[in-house]
Amino acid sequence: MNKGLKKSLYFGLAAVSFLGAAGFASSNASAKTYARVTSNRLMTSEPGQRNVVTNGTNALYTKAGTLRGARVVASKSTLAQLGNSKSSQKYFRAYRVATTNRGSVYYKVVSFDQQYRGWIYGGTSTAAFGGGITTTDTMTSAALPSSTTGYSLVDINKNTLWESPKWSQYLAKQSDMSGYKAGDTFKIIGAATKSREGWLYYQVVDENNANVTGWVFVDGLKQTVENGVVNINYVTSAGTSVGTAKWTIGASDLKSGATATAGAKLVDILNTTNSLTTAAATNAPKGYTIDTSANLTNLATLAVGGTYTVQVKAATTATSKFDYYIKSGSGNYSVAPESSFDQSTKTAIANADKSAFTGDAGKTISTSVYNAAPFTAGTGMNTITVGGKTYTFNLTDTLHANSNTTFGNTVHLYYSAS
Numbered sequence: 001m002n003k004g005l006k007k008s009l010y011f012g013l014a015a016v017s018f019l020g021a022a023g024f025a026s027s028n029a030s031a032k033t034y035a036r037v038t039s040n041r042l043m044t045s046e047p048g049q050r051n052v053v054t055n056g057t058n059a060l061y062t063k064a065g066t067l068r069g070a071r072v073v074a075s076k077s078t079l080a081q082l083g084n085s086k087s088s089q090k091y092f093r094a095y096r097v098a099t100t101n102r103g104s105v106y107y108k109v110v111s112f113d114q115q116y117r118g119w120i121y122g123g124t125s126t127a128a129f130g131g132g133i134t135t136t137d138t139m140t141s142a143a144l145p146s147s148t149t150g151y152s153l154v155d156i157n158k159n160t161l162w163e164s165p166k167w168s169q170y171l172a173k174q175s176d177m178s179g180y181k182a183g184d185t186f187k188i189i190g191a192a193t194k195s196r197e198g199w200l201y202y203q204v205v206d207e208n209n210a211n212v213t214g215w216v217f218v219d220g221l222k223q224t225v226e227n228g229v230v231n232i233n234y235v236t237s238a239g240t241s242v243g244t245a246k247w248t249i250g251a252s253d254l255k256s257g258a259t260a261t262a263g264a265k266l267v268d269i270l271n272t273t274n275s276l277t278t279a280a281a282t283n284a285p286k287g288y289t290i291d292t293s294a295n296l297t298n299l300a301t302l303a304v305g306g307t308y309t310v311q312v313k314a315a316t317t318a319t320s321k322f323d324y325y326i327k328s329g330s331g332n333y334s335v336a337p338e339s340s341f342d343q344s345t346k347t348a349i350a351n352a353d354k355s356a357f358t359g360d361a362g363k364t365i366s367t368s369v370y371n372a373a374p375f376t377a378g379t380g381m382n383t384i385t386v387g388g389k390t391y392t393f394n395l396t397d398t399l400h401a402n403s404n405t406t407f408g409n410t411v412h413l414y415y416s417a418s
Contacts, residue, residue, distance in 0.1 A: 035066040035100040043095055048169060050094045051138055052109065056080025058132030060118040064098060064106040073118035079132065082111070086196050089113040091138055093170035097126055107133060112170050138168045142191040142200060147307040149231050149244050151186045151204065151221045159220025161213070165201040168194060168215075175214030184208045185224055187244065190215075207244070225305030228260040232280050233309045234288060235296070242312065243285030247276050249304065262305035273299050278404065280310045282364040288312035289362040315360030318408030322349075324384065326391045328417045333397075336415075342385040352380035359407040367399050384415055391415035 043050060059065065060074040074082075082090045089112050096108035103124055110117040123130025153159065161175035190203030192215075202221060206212035232245040249260040249270070258269035266273060276299075281290050294311035302308060325333035338346065352374035357365065374380035375393050382393050397414035405411055 034068040035064065035102045035104065037064060037067065037098050038101050040096065040098040043097055047093065048138075049135070051136055051169070052092050052094055052107075052129055052133040053136045054079035054083040054092060054120070054132055055134055056083055056132070058121040060109070060116060060120050060132075062118055064100060064104070064119050065121060066100060066102070066104065070119075074116050076132075079120075082116070083134075088138060088167035088194055088196050091136065091167075091170075092116070092133065094122075094129070094133065097122070099126070105131070109133065110170065112167055136195070138195055139165065139192040139201075140195050142193050144188060144191050144239075145202075147223065147231070147233075148188040148241060149185070149207065149233055149307055150224045150226070150305075151188060151202075152184070152224050153186070153216070154220050154222050156180070159217050161204070162215045165192070165194065165215045165217075168201075175212070177212060179209040179212045180206060181208065184212070186221070187241065188221075189241065225262040227262045227304065229305060230266070230276060230302070231305075231307040232283065233307050234285055234312045235309060237291070237294070237311060237313070242288060245279070245283040247279040247308075250275065260304050262303075264304045265300075266302050266304065267300050269304070276308060278364060280308060281362075281406075282366060284310075284312055284315075284360070284363055287315055287360065289315035289360045315363065317358060318361035319354075320357040320365065320405070320407055320409055320411045322354075322411050322413050324413050324415065326384075326386060326415045326417075327394075328389075333414060336384075336386050340386050342388065345384040345386070348374075348380040348384075357407070357411060361408045362406050365402065365405050365407060365411070367403060370395055370398050370402070381413075383418070390418045392418045 054060075056076050056079050058079070059072050059076050060079060061070040061072060063070045082092075091112045092109040093112065094107040094109045098106045098108070098119070100106070105122045105124060105126055106119045107122040107129070108117075108119050120133055121131040122133055129135050153161075156177065160177060162172055163175055164172045166172055185207045186204040187207050188202045188204050191200065192203075193200050200218040201215045202218060203215050204213065204221070228249050230247045230249065232247060233241055234243040234245075235241050253270050253272070253275050254260065255269055255271055258264075260269060266276070284290055289312060291311040291313040296309040296311050297307075299308075324336045324338070326336045327333045338349070341349070354374070356369040356372070359365070375382055375395070375398075384391050392415060394414040394416045397416075398412070401412040401414065
């Protein structure tokens with residue numbers, strides 16, 4: 001082979017070798033520009049804590065943006081618009097988290113309306129959301145209405161109950177309404193507004209079936225105002241409702257010619273509000289008694305169908321004792337100490353069931369206890385004997401004397417000669 005050809009081949013092969021090596025080096029350098037995932041797991045924290053908004057600093061990709069083959073799902077400008085949206089449907093829920101060998105964190109997210117789903121850069125720590133997403137509260141607490149009981153649903157098909165207000169959580173569900181009956185009334189136990197739209201929702205519970213509960217748009221509720229009735233709501237000092245009751249206005253409570261029409265002010269139609277306050281004390285929830293140091297409702301403005309809010313406090317248990325009054329013929333009553341009773345009466349009193357006179361201190365004893373044993377005919381304390389003379393329980397005078405007696409105070413029992 002001549003020297004010229006050899007020289008030409010040598011330099012030609014050298015050039016090919018150089019270009020080949022250079023191409024390989026370029027390919028390796030390109031491969032090193034892509035990250036790889038070192039961890040990819042499902043997020044298990046409380047779902048509501050994973051509600052986020054996009055801020056437009058990073059785009060949404062089919063996979064972590066620094067991985068080979070990642071494609072844009074939504075641009076930064078689109079995500080900025082979604083982040084500033086006034087629609088709750090454009091919130092996102094994060095549900096997977098991945099880290100790369102470069103220490104970057106990516107979250108897989110989906111919009112509440114499911115139009116966008118993909119991976120977005122979330123900073124360099126899994127302890128808090130960063131990068132292109134920010135945590136958010138989809139609802140903002142609101143104040144309860146002054147009246148919280150006696151509400152009904154306007155149209156169950158149009159505004160039904162939701163476990164969470166619609167679009168306030170990803171895939172929010174409607175409440176189970178199988179236990180609801182037409183005409184059921186509801187008590188409001190919570191209130192919140194949608195952070196974006198500002199729409200007010202109430203959390204309610206069926207007053208006839210506590211299993212029926214959920215959130216409803218404010219326009220889906222109406223308060224049922226009843227003629228002749230005042231609602232009573234018992235609350236603690238913290239404002240938590242612990243029970244409700246109703247007081248029905250009696251004919252004897254009304255001024256001459258007045259009627260208990262819904263909306264009428266009590267001061268205009270009632271002789272006195274004592275019957276209402278007595279009813280509130282008598283019907284206080286078990287374990288509570290009226291806190292007389294607080295006055296939560298101005299009775300001067302309370303109307304028929306409205307709610308009388310009463311503050312209560314934890315009650316202590318108290319047992320009432322008895323004293324006895326006897327009357328012979330048409331004379332006056334006189335006190336009869338137990339020491340004066342014949343032995344048969346002492347035994348009957350000792351054996352009688354007096355559990356009905358143990359209850360929450362300060363709570364009025366129901367007068368119904370005097371219409372039952374041990375005071376009814378044939379039961380232990382229906383008759384007593386003093387000095388061999390028999391006296392029979394006088395229900396009328398006993399009721400008159402004990403209409404407002406509370407647990408712990410002495411009960412006055414009246415007996416008349418048989």
